[in-house]
Amino acid sequence: MTSLPNRAESPGSTVRIAVDAMGTDSHPGYEVRAAMQALDLRDMHITLVGDEKKIRAYLAKGLADEKRLSILHADEVVEMHDPPAASVRRKKNSSMNVAVRLLKDGKVDAVLSAGNTGAMVCSTSLNLGLLPGVERPGIGVPIPTRRGWSLLIDVGSNIDVKPIHLLQYAVMGAEYWKLINNVPNPAIGLLNVGEEESKGTELLRGVHALLDRSHLNFTGNLDGKDLYHGNCDVVVCDGFTGNVALKVSESLASTFGYFLKRELGRTPLRRLGALLAAGAFKDIKEQTDYAEKGGAPLLGVNGTVMICHGGSPVKAVRNAIAGVHDLVSNRLNEKIAKVITEEMRFLSEG
Amino acid sequence: MTSLPNRAESPGSTVRIAVDAMGTDSHPGYEVRAAMQALDLRDMHITLVGDEKKIRAYLAKGLADEKRLSILHADEVVEMHDPPAASVRRKKNSSMNVAVRLLKDGKVDAVLSAGNTGAMVCSTSLNLGLLPGVERPGIGVPIPTRRGWSLLIDVGSNIDVKPIHLLQYAVMGAEYWKLINNVPNPAIGLLNVGEEESKGTELLRGVHALLDRSHLNFTGNLDGKDLYHGNCDVVVCDGFTGNVALKVSESLASTFGYFLKRELGRTPLRRLGALLAAGAFKDIKEQTDYAEKGGAPLLGVNGTVMICHGGSPVKAVRNAIAGVHDLVSNRLNEKIAKVITEEMRFLSEG
Numbered sequence: 050m051t052s053l054p055n056r057a058e059s060p061g062s063t064v065r066i067a068v069d070a071m072g073t074d075s076h077p078g079y080e081v082r083a084a085m086q087a088l089d090l091r092d093m094h095i096t097l098v099g100d101e102k103k104i105r106a107y108l109a110k111g112l113a114d115e116k117r118l119s120i121l122h123a124d125e126v127v128e129m130h131d132p133p134a135a136s137v138r139r140k141k142n143s144s145m146n147v148a149v150r151l152l153k154d155g156k157v158d159a160v161l162s163a164g165n166t167g168a169m170v171c172s173t174s175l176n177l178g179l180l181p182g183v184e185r186p187g188i189g190v191p192i193p194t195r196r197g198w199s200l201l202i203d204v205g206s207n208i209d210v211k212p213i214h215l216l217q218y219a220v221m222g223a224e225y226w227k228l229i230n231n232v233p234n235p236a237i238g239l240l241n242v243g244e245e246e247s248k249g250t251e252l253l254r255g256v257h258a259l260l261d262r263s264h265l266n267f268t269g270n271l272d273g274k275d276l277y278h279g280n281c282d283v284v285v286c287d288g289f290t291g292n293v294a295l296k297v298s299e300s301l302a303s304t305f306g307y308f309l310k311r312e313l314g315r316t317p318l319r320r321l322g323a324l325l326a327a328g329a330f331k332d333i334k335e336q337t338d339y340a341e342k343g344g345a346p347l348l349g350v351n352g353t354v355m356i357c358h359g360g361s362p363v364k365a366v367r368n369a370i371a372g373v374h375d376l377v378s379n380r381l382n383e384k385i386a387k388v389i390t391e392e393m394r395f396l397s398e399g
Numbered sequence: 400m401t402s403l404p405n406r407a408e409s410p411g412s413t414v415r416i417a418v419d420a421m422g423t424d425s426h427p428g429y430e431v432r433a434a435m436q437a438l439d440l441r442d443m444h445i446t447l448v449g450d451e452k453k454i455r456a457y458l459a460k461g462l463a464d465e466k467r468l469s470i471l472h473a474d475e476v477v478e479m480h481d482p483p484a485a486s487v488r489r490k491k492n493s494s495m496n497v498a499v500r501l502l503k504d505g506k507v508d509a510v511l512s513a514g515n516t517g518a519m520v521c522s523t524s525l526n527l528g529l530l531p532g533v534e535r536p537g538i539g540v541p542i543p544t545r546r547g548w549s550l551l552i553d554v555g556s557n558i559d560v561k562p563i564h565l566l567q568y569a570v571m572g573a574e575y576w577k578l579i580n581n582v583p584n585p586a587i588g589l590l591n592v593g594e595e596e597s598k599g600t601e602l603l604r605g606v607h608a609l610l611d612r613s614h615l616n617f618t619g620n621l622d623g624k625d626l627y628h629g630n631c632d633v634v635v636c637d638g639f640t641g642n643v644a645l646k647v648s649e650s651l652a653s654t655f656g657y658f659l660k661r662e663l664g665r666t667p668l669r670r671l672g673a674l675l676a677a678g679a680f681k682d683i684k685e686q687t688d689y690a691e692k693g694g695a696p697l698l699g700v701n702g703t704v705m706i707c708h709g710g711s712p713v714k715a716v717r718n719a720i721a722g723v724h725d726l727v728s729n730r731l732n733e734k735i736a737k738v739i740t741e742e743m744r745f746l747s748e749g
Binding site for chain 2: 130194240250272273275277278292293294295297298299301302304305307312315316319321323326327330333336337
């Protein structure tokens with residue numbers, strides 16, 4: 050590991066964030082711009098981890114606050130096709146793993162990466178461990194609905210699940226949602242193939258029973274057909290199902306955009322119509338823009354960890370960095386550890 | 400069971416179809432209209448099963464060919480909330496179960512229902528049994544993609560799966576796709592959380608290995624993000640995953656429509672734009688209209704069975720009835736039984 054030549058001493062109250070600068074499809078340019086913009090939003094210190102020469106080239110184009118922004122050189126990059134577990138061992142000097150070890154060593158308070166999600170889950174789980182009482186980490190992703198936003202958790206951190214894992218996703222997702230949206234008692238839904246309690250696999254019936262007994266505001270099974278109606282704040286599922294639901298939605302949304310563009314472009318009249326109605330398309334895009342929401346927290350690891358989509362625009366990374374700051378300053382993980390411990394004790398007594 | 404007072408004697412070559420007339424949200428009106436329209440499309444005999452008085456009321460409104468259309472009275476209706484397995488035992492005189500037993504007794508060649516899907520799977524599986532060699536039935540649903548249509552199988556017939564079930568879905572889906580689309584060697588994809596062979600659950604790695612060894616045109620894992628790109632003809636998954644993928648897609652599509660309507664209606668200018676571009680929206684609707692494709696075949700049961708969405712419009716039911724005719728006249732089930740037997744022998748020898 051390289052030393053920290055440019056790292057400013059952070060005062061105790063300043064949140065320190067390590068950003069893997071080599072994660073987005075447009076790295077490190079997007080990460081550099083996002084970091085500079087994020088510094089305007091929050092009082093914090095950012096360490097950009099990655100190819101120092103490339104990072105400096107982008108920094109030179111903007112105004113960088115050297116006291117609040119450092120660079121830590123890392124030789125390697127975890128690629129999207131790298132096997133997650135192996136990448137932790139074989140690419141010790143990758144920007145992702147160096148950034149995660151900064152958190153492990155207490156040199157920063159949080160870490161963010163838009164790189165290989167599986168590798169990030171492995172690296173943080175192995176290096177940081179899990180919060181007391183947590184059995185599996187989960188990735189929560191905000192999804193746009195008719196009534197605002199919901200959190201879908203887990204979307205792929207863990208595909209080999211037990212009922213207790215999904216119960217814990219619900220607890221962690223609820224704490225996260227309370228914190229970022231000021232919702233006192235988030236409504237929890239369990240993604241299933243129907244609303245009736247008896248629906249779904251044995252696993253899901255087990256989760257249903259646990260959620261029913263818990264202190265959570267559990268509203269029952271959520272049929273897939275209602276996911277985007279927004280009746281729940283937090284929607285719980287296993288990582289395989291959540292990953293498929295999220296990616297199939299991405300696929301459908303982009304295909305719908307493709308159809309719209311193709312069909313609206315076919316005649317001059319349609320093109321004129323599209324021009325006059327452009328404000329509507331812009332408004333829909335804004336209302337459903339995940340970039341506004343930033344990244345997806347990896348909840349349950351012993352450290353504040355944010356994951357971004359590899360295709361994130363600068364705005365998404367910027368907002369994710371600001372979001373990470375807020376999770377640290379509001380001590381989300383302390384709250385999660387406390388509530389998980391209480392809930393597990395309560396359920397084991399019942 | 401009531402007798403068949405109105406049933407015309409069907410000549411050997413005429414395909415005879417029993418239609419559960421009480422399945423759609425607008426039963427039996429939609430079923431009656433669909434049946435009458437379908438008789439214009441194909442040479443066949445249809446038995447409408449359900450409340451005779453209500454059915455006659457709708458028939459009186461249109462021209463019914465009494466020689467080609469019969470009514471079989473059934474007292475009960477399987478409701479959407481009825482538990483599937485129990486409905487087979489407790490509602491023996493329901494339109495669905497009476498229709499299925501017509502097929503069991505050889506009085507018709509196929510059965511169609513837009514009622515409770517789970518109940519239809521149970522009723523047909525229990526009454527008809529499965530095709531030789533088939534271990535689980537699967538529901539295949541056509542989904543619109545950028546490059547035409549794909550078949551997603553299974554979307555909820557069976558949520559407790561083994562690798563061999565998904566292999567069989569691939570075989571059955573391929574035979575169906577060959578028949579209805581004249582595709583000689585359909586491309587098969589396995590819905591997964593990534594493209595690499597190692598991705599997904601143990602179950603999916605098992606399916607991947609089986610598909611790799613089979614005679615099928617297996618193109619590997621299909622990442623959820625590519626589902627609507629249309630690179631595969633047949634997309635295989637377990638019933639839970641397929642049900643979530645399908646319903647989440649329905650939810651997103653309807654929510655997108657909701658957003659469009661809301662935002663396009665906000666100002667006079669946008670409304671004018673929407674009017675000028677109306678042809679584009681109409682074209683997209685037509686290109687992605689599942690009603691064109693009719694219903695979803697329940698493949699693997701020992702009998703030709705078609706399932707429709709409860710919310711189907713008349714056109715969907717009409718096209719589904721015509722589709723059923725074609726499956727019977729082209730002897731789909733004989734082909735499936737033959738290929739399944741060959742494939743199972745081949746895989747057991749390997």
